[in-house]
Amino acid sequence: MTPNQVTAARVLAAFAAVALFTFGREALAVDAAAVLLTIAAIALDGLDGHIARTRNLATPLGAQLDILGDRVVENLFFTFFAAAGLISFWVPVLFFVRGTLTDFLRGLAARRGRSGFGQNSMIETWWGRSLVASRASRAAYAALKCACFCYLGLLLPLPQLRVAWLDQNSRQWLSVTGQALVISTAAFCVVRAIPVIWEGRRYLAGAAATTRPIAMEVTR
Numbered sequence: 001m002t003p004n005q006v007t008a009a010r011v012l013a014a015f016a017a018v019a020l021f022t023f024g025r026e027a028l029a030v031d032a033a034a035v036l037l038t039i040a041a042i043a044l045d046g047l048d049g050h051i052a053r054t055r056n057l058a059t060p061l062g063a064q065l066d067i068l069g070d071r072v073v074e075n076l077f078f079t080f081f082a083a084a085g086l087i088s089f090w091v092p093v094l095f096f097v098r099g100t101l102t103d104f105l106r107g108l109a110a111r112r113g114r115s116g117f118g119q120n121s122m123i124e125t126w127w128g129r130s131l132v133a134s135r136a137s138r139a140a141y142a143a144l145k146c147a148c149f150c151y152l153g154l155l156l157p158l159p160q161l162r163v164a165w166l167d168q169n170s171r172q173w174l175s176v177t178g179q180a181l182v183i184s185t186a187a188f189c190v191v192r193a194i195p196v197i198w199e200g201r202r203y204l205a206g207a208a209a210t211t212r213p214i215a216m217e218v219t220r
Contacts, residue, residue: 001051002051002057003048003049003051003052003057003058003062003066004048004061004062004065006044006047006048006051007044007048007062007065007066007068007069008069009044010040010041010042010044010045010048010069010073011041011069011072011073013037013038013040013041013044014037014038014041014072014073014076014077015076016034016037017034017035017037017038017041017077017149017153018034018076018077018080020033020034020037021034021080021084021153021156022080027157028157031153031154031156031157034153035150035153035154038077038146038149038150038153039146039150041073042073042142042145042146042149043142043146045066045069045070045073045142046138046139046142048062048066048069049066063115067103067106070099071099071103074095074099074145075092075095075096075099077145077149077152078091078092078095079092081149081152084156086152086155086156086178087152087178087179087182091182091186094186094189094190095186095189098189098190098193101193101197102193102196102197102200105122105196105197105199105200105203105204106122106196106200108200108203108204108206108207109122109199109200109203111203111207112203112206114203121133122196122199122200122203123195123196123199124199125195125198125199127195128195128196128198128199129195131191131192131194131195132192132195132196137192140188141185141188141189141192144181144184144185144188145185147181148178148181148182148184148185151177151178151181152178152181152182155174155175155178158171158174
């Protein structure tokens, strides 16, 4: 498979997982299958990059498709769990705004010949590369998202479960743990956006300076 095909496969796996979560809330086997698909959707995120590097198939288009795949998967899961009432409406809004802002700045950098990742990355500081592009950071963020999505998915059938040990207090603790996972994932997401915003301010200023003479000419 090519890296772009792997990216498409993980997006399809994410949609399939959400579909199973939606229609299989009362069937534990279906919920378990959805969790496995969720793990696959997150795990494939690392596979496309590995294939691109080892087979020398990395391209600017592939990098953009990889980022697009990340946005689709993140927004899909968080929007679904917000609609299901497990998380706040503002969580998917946060991820949408963060993704839109960073992708906009990466787009400005791309016009100057700089990429989001790789040798020609727009991120020039060591701390920025560590937070955004390092394997440790990417792996930690992927693990957090996977744990968050799988855990929330496992919470879906709880209202239908009638077992002695699952009393109101236990349900409350399970819910609090889920919220802590969501907050941790959202916080890490915001922290990883800081270097992109910091480095992107130069490209934003450059774009503003380029368009100012045009705007003045129009007013004349």
